[in-house]
Amino acid sequence: MTQQHAPAPERAGSPSPRPTSTPDAARQQVGAAVVATVVFLTAIAPLATDMYVPAFPRVARDLGAGATQVQLTLTTFFVGMALGQLVGGPVSDARGRRRPLVAAVVAMSVASVVCALTPGIGVMMAARLVQGFAGGWAMVIGRAVIIDLARGAQLVRVLNVIAAVGGVAPVLGPLLGAAILQLSDWRVSFWVVAALGVAMAVAVLVAVPETLPPGRRHGGGLRTFVSAGREVLRNRRYVGYLVVAGSAMGALFAYVATSAFVLQSMNGLSPVAYSVDFAANAGGMTLAALVAARLAGRVATRPVILVGQVAALLAGVGMLVGALWFGTPLPLVLVCFFVLMAAQGLIGPNGGALAAAEVPEHPGTGSALLGFVQWVAAGTIAPLAGLGGEGTAVPMAVIMVLGAAASMIGLLVLARPARVTAAPAPAP
Template identity: 80%
Template sequence: MTNLDTPETAHVAPPANRSRHQARLTAGLVATVIFLTAIAPLATDMYVPAFPQVAAELTATATQVQLTLTTFFVGMALGQLAGGPVSDQRGRRRPLLTAILAMTIASIVCALTPTIAVMTVARFVQGFAGGWAMVIGRAVIVDLARGAQLVRVLNVIAGVGGIAPIVGPLLGAVILQLTHWRVSFWAVAALGLAMTVAVLVAVPESLPPERRHGGGLRNFLTAGRVVLGHREYIGYVVVAGSAMGALFAYVATSAFVLQSMNGLSPVAYSIDFAANAVGMTVAALVAARLAGRVATRKLILAGQLAALTAGVAMLAGALWFDTPLILAMVCFFVLMSAQGLMIPNGGALASAAVPDHAGTGSAIQGFVQWVAAGTIAPIAGLGGEHTAVPMATLMIAGAAASMFGLVVLAGPKAMNQLVVDSARSS
């Protein structure tokens, strides 16, 4: 058995009816999918630093402004749930272009919004269309890659795509310093147009008609039952979804911990946020380099243990030491770096488990991740601006649930192979 034929990937074979003339995985295609993954972080991170200005200009409460973040996450979740099955039926390319156009229009509405209510609706549409586009982009990769290559490419996408969370808050801070918060939405709209051109140039149709599934609610439910009946798939979805929840507990409350509780300026906070995103990016790229050499499950477990340690340290600091700045910064960096090992690897193994239903599998996976993000974000802030206890508790819960997905739900075979791989490397 070669490095590429590890037990976790050997079962993933290309469809028997794949044509020799079918679209291939190219650098331009991967770069375009990376571009698509920038939708969520750019549409969120460029906008979050402007919450006080948005509230003042639109005569809205802080809760109403935060609701625009929640509706975006809800839209992302529902868009992925709908976009994957539709692309399984109608192909990838045309639904992808439609979604990017809708996202661009919604971004323009956000830039022109006269009220917080209009912005809330537009943010939902923006998230729905963005989620639709993201899930199709991931399905294109699953169509064309397999085995260790699939793990490697999805880690590269996560790693290079991590530039968006680095650039997003910094660009948002610059926009606020030089101009108006509405410009951030004009920037997202401009990126939408650029994405459209990139898809037209670099993304071929990766799902030929003979490999498409029939449409309709009944067929979607049938495909959903097949995917959800795969225990290994469920386990890895829990791995990635739980990690996503812990990540957004950080996203939703880190500004309060570092600024309100420890006095960092908005610019200093943006720099720290970017540094943490660098950690996640580097971890994902390292995982990509190790694909086929080190068992992917082993990398996931390393990330889970690191995230759990960060959560316990954060909770101890919040309960007994009033959350000192250096402790919070170190814990945040470790947590974010751990996500680079957990989320893309968990997602890759989930996709590899159901290659015949790439769109539906990606849709359910994305739905779970963004529901986790949208649910955890407001819960993390329930304690108010001056405590990190809820956030630290959610960090611990997310790491523990992710570990449960790997060790228990992914099945005895997955855990046994993890033990074997560990023994071989010792």
């Protein structure tokens, strides 16, 4: 398949060239304030989800809804996240970054207020859809801002730092949500998200410049988006890195969706002990992402991804063997979960960075497709991992194995480097 763009740099020390149309104004360094704001934007999805999950029983009671209906408010959020990332990137490619980003954050805050005031489960589902859509829109534009400003080693390093710091949010979310439930009502968690949205809007206005000047923008409209999407998807290596990151996300959410059942229902851990283990695993992912950031520019990126994939595959195989023949013993589960989560810190950010480097002419569209694939994987895998009920970890382990294997295929087959053919010797 014909490559549309120059291949991504395999060693981050040799940055990929910018498009020749890039004006000097866009050649800014990625400042700490910009990185902090993008981390803030990235954290909203886990916070808006994990703060709310501990309140499911109370939500069902207060709104007169069944457990399945309450679970659907999580599904609608994931659907919104996927659609928001798919649409937000191309819109920002056409209209610039700053204004669409502020609009998305404001819309997310308004949707959070509706969730806090909801009279019934139907309104909650609709508001969560909008909340997820606006959150996904904001996340993809934040990522596009970083791609506008960074290339090569800096891009890999910054995306890993964002992933590492953002990895704290899944730890703090459930703890903050539990604290809110102890002191107040579940609706307060949505007021907190709304307040965070206002703070994000202020942070964007203060810290984030317009990183896509008019000369680099693409005309809007569905036809242009489809055309840009086709161009991006013609890049075999981009598609490969899309598979790398999307498959890893699926394996991650198999763990998120079922780890509570495996550790608490099957192995008798208390909720407090489970929270400690969940935090330790998230810490492992954060540490791995920080290590990957330190390696950028020193070690080729593809081997770092491969190490993570091999580790994730071994963790999945270990879980499957334990689930099929040894009754899913607790020591094995703890080790496999930690290895899986640490592996994600090596795979996800690096895969996303190499995907972005493949499509520099369409950073918003490339980022949108990446986010869409990842959140579709999350929303699809989460219920599949629990098909066996609370008494078996086999479906989750199978998904872990398949996700790691698919990610390796994406790296080694679809995203394989192009062969360099030697020029023919001149005729004597």
